[in-house]
Amino acid sequence: MYRSSGFISFFLRRLTGVALVLYLGAHLWVIGSATQGPAVFDARLAAVQSPFFKLAEIALLGAVWYHAFDGVRLLLVNWFRVTSYRASLLYTALVMTVLLTVMGGLPILLFLLEG
Amino acid sequence: MRWFQLQRLSAVALVIFLTVHMVVLHYPPFHIDFSRIIERMAQPLWKAIDIAFLFFVLLHALTGTYAVLTDLQAVARFRRILAGSAIGLGVAGFIYGAATILAFHPPA
Amino acid sequence: MDTAIVRVQRFHPETDRRPRLERYSVPLTSDTTVLDALHWIKTEVDGSLTFRRSCRHAICGSCAMNVNGRNVLVCKTSLAREVGKGRPVTIRPLPYLPVIKDLVVDRSSFWEQYLRVKPWLVPPEQAPAKEFRMLPEEVAALQNAETCILCGACYSACQVVGLTKEYIGPHALLKAFLRVLDPRDTLPGERLAEVSGHDGAFRCHTIFNCIEACPKGLNPTQAIETLRLLAQKRERFEAERRDRLSQWAKAGSAP
Numbered sequence: 001m002y003r004s005s006g007f008i009s010f011f012l013r014r015l016t017g018v019a020l021v022l023y024l025g026a027h028l029w030v031i032g033s034a035t036q037g038p039a040v041f042d043a044r045l046a047a048v049q050s051p052f053f054k055l056a057e058i059a060l061l062g063a064v065w066y067h068a069f070d071g072v073r074l075l076l077v078n079w080f081r082v083t084s085y086r087a088s089l090l091y092t093a094l095v096m097t098v099l100l101t102v103m104g105g106l107p108i109l110l111f112l113l114e115g
Numbered sequence: 116m117r118w119f120q121l122q123r124l125s126a127v128a129l130v131i132f133l134t135v136h137m138v139v140l141h142y143p144p145f146h147i148d149f150s151r152i153i154e155r156m157a158q159p160l161w162k163a164i165d166i167a168f169l170f171f172v173l174l175h176a177l178t179g180t181y182a183v184l185t186d187l188q189a190v191a192r193f194r195r196i197l198a199g200s201a202i203g204l205g206v207a208g209f210i211y212g213a214a215t216i217l218a219f220h221p222p223a
Numbered sequence: 224m225d226t227a228i229v230r231v232q233r234f235h236p237e238t239d240r241r242p243r244l245e246r247y248s249v250p251l252t253s254d255t256t257v258l259d260a261l262h263w264i265k266t267e268v269d270g271s272l273t274f275r276r277s278c279r280h281a282i283c284g285s286c287a288m289n290v291n292g293r294n295v296l297v298c299k300t301s302l303a304r305e306v307g308k309g310r311p312v313t314i315r316p317l318p319y320l321p322v323i324k325d326l327v328v329d330r331s332s333f334w335e336q337y338l339r340v341k342p343w344l345v346p347p348e349q350a351p352a353k354e355f356r357m358l359p360e361e362v363a364a365l366q367n368a369e370t371c372i373l374c375g376a377c378y379s380a381c382q383v384v385g386l387t388k389e390y391i392g393p394h395a396l397l398k399a400f401l402r403v404l405d406p407r408d409t410l411p412g413e414r415l416a417e418v419s420g421h422d423g424a425f426r427c428h429t430i431f432n433c434i435e436a437c438p439k440g441l442n443p444t445q446a447i448e449t450l451r452l453l454a455q456k457r458e459r460f461e462a463e464r465r466d467r468l469s470q471w472a473k474a475g476s477a478p
Contacts, residue, residue, distance in 0.1 A: 002292070002294075002380050003292045004380075004435055006430040006431040006435070007430060007432065010429075010430045083445050083448075
């Protein structure tokens with residue numbers, strides 16, 4: 001593939017999108033069991049609270065933030081004439097992703113370590 | 116054009132809904148079980164919010180998947196089938212999800 | 224005399240099953256362009272090296288190729304600067320297009336998509352008495368898009384094109400933008416309809432490779448965004464154009 005920073009952004013956007021769609025399926029399956037009563041719900045939820053899943057949750061957070069910030073970047077390019085700022089916009093999106101993933105991930109990590 | 120507009124519309128809506136979702140649910144304490152959601156999910160307001168959330172999520176996920184698939188030349192021939200499937204899946208998913216949300220009631 | 228190592232992708236369909244990279248040692252001065260290097264190889268080393276070139280001063284658009292991973296016009300690419308990047312200079316044909324021989328690619332899809340948008344102006348049948356009066360801002364908006372030399376660098380750099388040749392492409396969309404924004408054009412509605420299908424302006428994923436690749440510094444992405452906005456208010460735009468054309472018609476026709 002033609003190498004460029006734009007390609008990386010596009011590829012990550014697609015990758016996080018597909019990952020989120022798959023997550024969505026699993027998430028709805030777990031949450032949807034609420035109508036089957038507390039026993040089933042709590043069991044399913046407990047199954048996805050193991051350390052592996054908690055770490056995956058942080059990765060999920062990263063995916064959500066990246067996808068959202070890259071999406072906002074697209075909206076900005078769509079509505080305003082900012083193509084000359086494309087490099088700084090991508091950089092900002094990546095920085096915001098890392099910042100917010102760390103901010104959100106740290107409590108999860110701490111919760112995991114002490115629990 | 117319509118797919119593009121739907122995707123952008125649902126994206127903007129999701130930014131709002133996702134923020135609400137994150138703040139309401141995932142603020143400490145981090146332990147989630149049935150008892151934590153039981154009161155909220157019984158209220159009509161939250162049911163409505165969650166149904167709207169589900170609607171926009173399905174819209175965005177399906178338009179996104181459609182875009183990813185139809186970009187491939189090999190798949191592009193089946194555009195109409197993919198479009199139909201996406202709409203079908205969306206409708207089915209929404210009905211099932213909305214019904215589940217509406218049906219939820221705290222056990223007696 | 225300084226020399227530089229260049230690697231050139233070779234492929235002769237009669238004899239090769241797959242393309243391969245050949246190394247050549249070419250003379251290097253501060254003025255040598257990559258095109259100079261290719262010419263030197265063809266004259267001094269291997270006359271069968273095949274590539275397109277014509278004007279050698281960045282106006283004909285023939286010599287677009289991929290040098291060290293970027294699409295450039297080799298007639299205005301300094302060999303010394305490429306060498307200075309620390310890797311062997313690698314010259315390949317434009318990506319995503321079928322290779323005919325060595326550095327020559329098949330640009331049929333490029334031209335088909337170009338013709339598809341009717342890239343010529345369709346003015347009203349009756350010209351105004353004196354001239355089509357336009358505002359400086361209207362002319363300025365077209366300035367950028369007019370200087371496209373149809374080299375193919377943007378089209379060949381676009382990942383959407385890489386995924387599917389059904390996509391109209393940044394070159395044709397830039398040209399469509401040029402004609403749509405031209406106040407003299409009588410077909411804005413038809414043009415916008417053509418580019419707002421599933422393989423038109425809405426298929427662009429804002430990857431920006433076209434801007435990076437363009438040797439003339441043009442901005443197809445911005446043109447595509449404008450087309451997207453106009454396509455969503457097509458009827459209103461068409462009505463405004465009709466008013467404009469009728470103003471000119473009222474001003475009286477040429478004798």
